Amino acid sequence: MAVRAPRRIARTSRRNFIAAGAAAAAALGMPALLRAQPKTVKIGLIHPMTGMFAYNGAQAFAGAKLAADEINERGGIRSLGGAKIELVVGDSQSKPEAAVAEVDKLSEAGVACFLGGYASGIGLTASQAAARQGVPFMSDTPVSDQITGRGLPGVFRFGPGFATITTAALDALVAINDAAGKPAKTVILVHEDGAFGSGMAKFLAAELPKRGFQVLDSIAHPTPTRDFTNIGLRLRAARPDIVMPSSYLNEYTLLARSIHQHRVPVKGIFSVIGGGASNFKFIREYNAAAQYIMDCNHWIDPNKPRSKRFVKALEERKVDLTYEVMLNYACMLLIADAIERAGSTDRAKISAAIASSTFEDHIMPYGPTKFVGGQNQGAQPATTQVQKMDIEVIWPQQFATAKAIFPIPQA
C-alpha cells in the first residue's frame, strides 16, 4: 500500500508536464497536437453517496454532473486548450472521518478544486482537510456560518449561510403577513434536532418575537422519526397561526401528511430550508398535503433563460429538482469559470480566481458573485410556495413568479 502513492504523484506531475507542454504548443499554434492530447481538469466531489444522506449525495452529484457535461460539450475549459472537466467522486459515507480521507485521497489524485459537504459537520471537517492540502473547497449546501467564519484560506461558500437565510425568511414572512393584513400572530417551530434544524429553531425563536410573532412552542424531533401523529395532535391542540418546519425530506413528508391528516387549522405553513416543499416528487405524491406550503430555501431564479434550460435538462435526465441539484450545478459553473480565468490547474491560482470571481451566468437569484472571507455576499434564498402542481417563487419580489396565497383559503 505504501509504495503506490509516490508513483501516483509521479504520474500527476507527468501529466502537469504534458499540460505545460500542451499550453506551450497552443501558444505556438499547434491545435492538432491539442486534440491529440485531450486533457482533463479533475474536480473532487465530496458527497455522501452512502449512509444516512445518500439521497442528498446522489442529487448533489446529479447537479454537478449536469454542469460538467454542459461545459464539456461546449468545448471544456478553453484557456486550458479545451481541457475537459473530470468529476471524481469521494464518498463521504455521511461521516466526517470518511470525508476527510476522501479529501486526502483526491488531493493526491490531483483534483484542482473540491465541491461538496452537504451537511455542516461533514462540510466543516472536509473543508478543513482541503485547506490543509491547499486545495480550494467550495461548499454546496452546508449552512453553518462557521464554514467560512473560521478564516480558513481557500474555503468558499457560494450559497447563503445560516444568518442570511433566516433573516431573509423572516423578511419574507413579515412581508407576506403584512400584505395579507397581519392575520398571523402565533407560530410553532417544528425542527429536526441536528445542527441545521436546531440552529434554525434557536435563531427563529429569538427573532420572531422581535418581528411581532409569538412563538407558542418549539418541537424538536430526531432524524429519523417514525411517527408525526403526536406532533400533529400537539399542533391541533395549540392552534398556531403558522407552523414553521425545518426537517429533512422524509420527516418533512411525514409532518406535512400529519398536519393535513389532523386538519390542523393553520393559516400558513412556512418552512425554512424544509426539505419537502421544494421537491416536486413530494408535490406529485402528496399534492393535497403539500398545497400552499411556503419554503424559504436555496432556489433558482426561474426567470433566467439558463434556469429554464436547467429545469428542462433535469426533466430529460429524470432528476428531481431539489436544492442540492441547483447549488451543485451553479457551483460547478462557478468553479469552471474560475479555472477558465485562472488559465491553470494550479490550486492557488484557482483559489485566487474564485476569490476574485464576479461570475454571473448561473441560475441562482444572487447576481454577480463577490466573495468576502470565502462567503458569497450576494447569496440569498428564495421563498417558494406550492400552488397546485407547481412550485412558484413568491419572494423576493424581483424573482417572483406568482403571488403568495395567504392565509390558506378555508374550504
Next chain:
Amino acid sequence: MAVLEAEGVSKRFGGLQAVAEASLRVEPGRITALIGPNGAGKTTLFAMISGFLRPDSGSIRFDGREITGLAAHRVCRLGLVRTFQIVQPFAGLTVRENIAVGGHLKEPDRGRALAAAAAIARQLGMEAMLDAPAQSLTVAGRKRLELARALATQPRLLLLDEVMAGLIPTEVSEIVAVIRAIRDAGVDILLIEHVMQAVMSLSDDVYVLNNGRIIAHGAPGEIAANGDVIEAYLGQGAAHARG
C-alpha cells in the same frame, strides 16, 4: 474445636426440599466424608457451606467464625475452598494457567504463581500436561485439575465434590494417596464421594445424606454395616439380599 460446623441447614427449591436440617462437623486433622445416593442433596449442602447458595435456615461456622450467607469468594479467602462435581475448568486456558488462578489468591506475582502452579501439578502428577489446554483433558485429568486449582489457593479446609468419579482404579488409588498427603500437610478435608472403596479407606468420619437428611454418622466401618445406608445406596431389599 471443629473446623467446620453446619447446624440445621435447610434449603428448598420450589417444591423440592433439597436439604433438611442437616448438621455436620469437620474435626481438625481428619478427613470427613459425605456420602449418599444421587440427588440426596450433597452438592446443595456443599454449595451452602462454600457460599454459592444461601441457606433458608441454619448456620455455618468456619474456624469458629459465622460464614452463613457470606459470598463465595470471601469464604474462599478465609481458607475454605470447594471443587465442583461437574468440573468447571477455565476451558480456554492451559493447565498451568488454570492452577495459577488459584495460586494468585496468596501470590500476586504472576511468575511466582505460575511456578507454584508447576509445583502443584508435579505433586498431582500432571506435569506432562502443564501446557495443554484444559479442554483437551480427560475426565480424570479435569478432576485432578479441579483439585490442583483448589489446592493452589493454600486452603485450610478443602471441600472435594466427587473428585474420583469416573476414574479407573489405579487413578483412584493415586488420588487417594494425594488426598492423604494433603491432609498430612495440614489441610482438613470434607469430601463427597461415590467410590466407596476410597471413602472407606480414606475417611475418618462419614456422614450419610439421604433425601436431604443426615441419616447416619460414624466411622467407616460402622457405616458399612448400617442397614439403612446399604438400603439407601443399593436400593430397597439390598440389606436382605446381602444377608
Next chain:
Amino acid sequence: MLADPVFLLAVAFNGLTVGAIYALVALGLALIYGVLHIINFAHGSLLMLALYAAFFLFTLGGVDPYVAVLALAPGFFVFGYLLQRFVIAPISFGRDTNVLLVTLGLSIIFDNLALYLWTSTTRTINVPYAQTYVDIGVTAVALPRLVALGAALLVGVAFWLLMTRTDLGKAIRAVARERQGARIVGISVEHIFAVSFGLGTAVVALAACLLLPTFYVTPTVGYAFVLIAFTTVVLGGMGSFIGALLGGLLLGVVEAFSGVLLGESLGQIGIFLIFILVLLFRPTGFFGQRVA
C-alpha cells in the same frame, strides 16, 4: 393541553397504533431471540427488504400492500428459513459472537444491495385509503393505522393459537427452553431454528405491508425500527411472544407521552430509560419467565 382529556386520549390512542407496528417488528425479533437465543442485527434490514418488496409489487404489479401480504409473508418465511439454515447457522458455528458478526455482515450486505439496486431515493406509494381518516371521537386516525392495530391484535391471536394449539408451536416452545429434550422426542432442532427465523421474517414482512401505506422506504429505513424492536423485546421479556406484542403497544404509548412531555427529541430518552430499568430490575421483562 396536558390537562385536556381528549388530547391525552388521542395521544394514547395514537401511541397504540404506532405501537402496533413496533409490536409486529418486535414479535419477529422476540421469536428469533426466544428460540435461537441470538440477537439478530439484520432484523431492520429484513424489514427494509420487505418494504421494498411491497413497494415494487405495488408500483410494478399494481398489487395493493394488503393483498401483497399473501405473497410476501410466505415468501419471506422461505427467505428467512433458508437464511438461517444455509447462511447463519453454518457460518456462525453456533457461537454468539459469530452470530452477531454474521447478522451484522448480512445487514451490511442487504443495505448496500438495496442502495445499489434501488438507489437511495425515498420511495412512497400513494394508495387512496392512506388519506382516509376515521373519526373515533377523540381523534381522526388514518385508516391504515387502524388496520395495523387490528392486524397486530389478530396476529397476536394467531400466534397464540399457533404456539399453543399446533405441534409446530409446541415444538418451537420446547426448543426454546430444552433443546436436548426436544431432540430426544424427535424434533429437529435445526429445522425449528430455521422455522422460527422464517416466521420472524414473515411477521416482519407483514409489518412492512402494514407500514408502507403511511410510511416510506429507503435503504436505511430499518434503523428507525431496530433499536425500538430490541427495547420492545426486552420490555416484554426476551423471547415472550405475547410480551413482545403488549410491550410494543405499551412502548408506542410511552413514546407518545414522553414525546409530548419532553419533546420528540429528548422524549426518546423515555424509551431507553425504561429499557435500562427493565434490564436492571426485571431482566425477564414483564411477561418473561424466570429462568432458573
Next chain:
Amino acid sequence: MRLRSGQAGALFVLAAFFLLLPQFVTSSYWLGLWTLTLFYALLGQSWNLLGGYGGQVSFGHAVFFGTGAYVSAVLQVKFGFNAWAGAAVAVAAGGLVGAFLGAVSFRYGLRGSYFALVTLAFAEVFRVLVNSWELTGSGFGMLIPLRPGAAHLQFTDRTWFYYLILALLAAACALVWWIERSRFGAYLVAVRENEDAAQALGIDCFRVKVVAITLSGALASVAGVFYVQYFLFVDSHIGYGPAMSVNALLAPLIGGAGTLFGPLIGAVALGALSELTTLALGKTPGVNLLAFGVLLLVILRFLPNGLMGLFRGRA
C-alpha cells in the same frame, strides 16, 4: 510467559514498520488511512480488554468513546481548558462512566445479551442527552476552533498525529500486555471462562469486571479524545451513535478477541478490505460495501477464531 525470541523479533519488526512508516508513506491520504487504522485498533483494543479478555461483550462502546470526545471538546470550547488538560479529564470521565455502567449492570448480574443491550441503551441515552443539551452544543455538535500547535494538541504536520496515535496504541498494547501477565489479567480471563469456578477460587468477579470496564472506558475515551483533536468536530451521531460501537467490536472480533494483537490485525485487515473493495468496485455507491459484507462472511466462515486463529492454530 516471557518473550520468546520469535516474539521479540516479530515485535521488533512490527515496531520498526510502524515507526518508519511515515518515511515511506509520503502520501497524506495513505498516512491518514494508517492513522485511522491505528485509531480503530486503539478503539478495538479498549473493547478487547473488556470483551475479549473479560468476556463482557459490549454493543455500546460508543458511550465511552463519545464521553472522551465530548468532555475534551466541551472543556476546551466552553471552559477554556488547555487541550492536554481537557484530554486528561476526558479520559478520567470515560473511566468513570465505565465504572458507573459496570457497577450498575454487574451489580444486577447482567451477562451476555443483556449486558450487550444495556450498553447499547446507555449509548443511546447519552446520544439523546448531548443532542438536546445546550452545553454539549445540542444538534450542532462541538467544533473545536483551529489553533495549530502542539500546546493545543493540534498539529499542522499530520505525521505528528500519526505518531501520537501510534504512541497511544503502543501504550494501550503495553497496558494489555502487562495485564495479560498480571494477577488481574489472570482473574479477568478466569471470570470470562467460568465465573463460578473463579468465585470458588476467591475471585471477586464483580470487582474484576468493574475494574475491567473502567479501564476499557478510559481507553475508549482516549480514542475519543484523539478523534476530536484530529477532526476537530464531534456530534451526537459520531460520538454516541451505534456506528462507533460497531467499529469498536469489529476489529478485535475479526482479528481475534482476547489476543494482544487481535485488534491491530483486525483493524489493518478491515482497512485493507475496505480499500480493496473500494478500489475495485467503488464506482457505484454500495457495491464496495456489499463486497465488504460478503468478504466478512467468508472470513467468518473459514476463520471462526479471527485472523489470530491462523497463528494460534499452528502453535
Next chain:
Amino acid sequence: MLAVDGLHAGYGALRILRGLDMRIERGEIVAVLGANGVGKTTLNNTLCGLIRPTGGAITWLGEPIAGARPERIVASGLIQVPEGRRIFPNLTVRENLELGSYRRARRNRDRNLERVLIWFPRLGERLRQQAGTLSGGEQQMLATGRGLMGEPQLLILDEPSLGLSPRMVDEMFGLIRRINAEGVTIVLVEQNVVQSLGIAHRAYVLENGVFALSGPAAQLVADPRLKQAYLGL
C-alpha cells in the same frame, strides 16, 4: 433387535466409550449398570443419535443407524427417557406428553395419552399444570410418559430412580415391569443395582468405557465382584 459392535464415542478430545459390544433382544429388560461418569449417558446419547460415534457400528432392526440424525432414530421407534428428565418446563403436562408423539404415532395420540394416564394417574390430575412446577418424581413420570407416547419399540430409561423416594422407586420399577409386559423392550440404565437386577433379564456392567461384566441378572446378583465394585465391601 439392537446390536452394538465395537462402539467408540466421546466429546471432542475426550474419549469415553472405548469399544462396546452389546445385544438387545425383543421383549427383554436389559440393565446397564455402572457408577457415575463411566459413560452410561454417553452410551445412551450415542444410541439415540445425539452424539456421533467415532467408531464401531450400531444396528437397529437390521439397519445401521450409527451417526443417523436423532429424529430418524426416534421415528424408527428407539426412544430414550433421558437422565435429568429433560422435560419442557415451560409447557403444560399435556403438551409435554403430546410432543412425545411429535415424530411417531401421532395418529394414536389420544389412545396413547389415555394409556399413559392409566399408568401414571398422577399426571392426569395435573394435565394443565406447567411441567416445571412438578416435583422430581412427577417429572420422572412425565418424562417416562412422554417417551411412551411415541409407541417405542425399545425404550431406554436413564436413571429413572434418580432422586425418587424409596416408595416412588418401588412404584417406578413396578411400572417398568408392566410396560415391558405390554411388549416394550427396555434398556434400564441405573445405579440402583439391586432393584434393577430384580426386574432385568440380563445386565451389562460398564466401567470406564468398557463392559466389565455381563450376563443374566440372576447370576450377577450373586456375583461378589459386583458388590465390591459398588460398595468396596
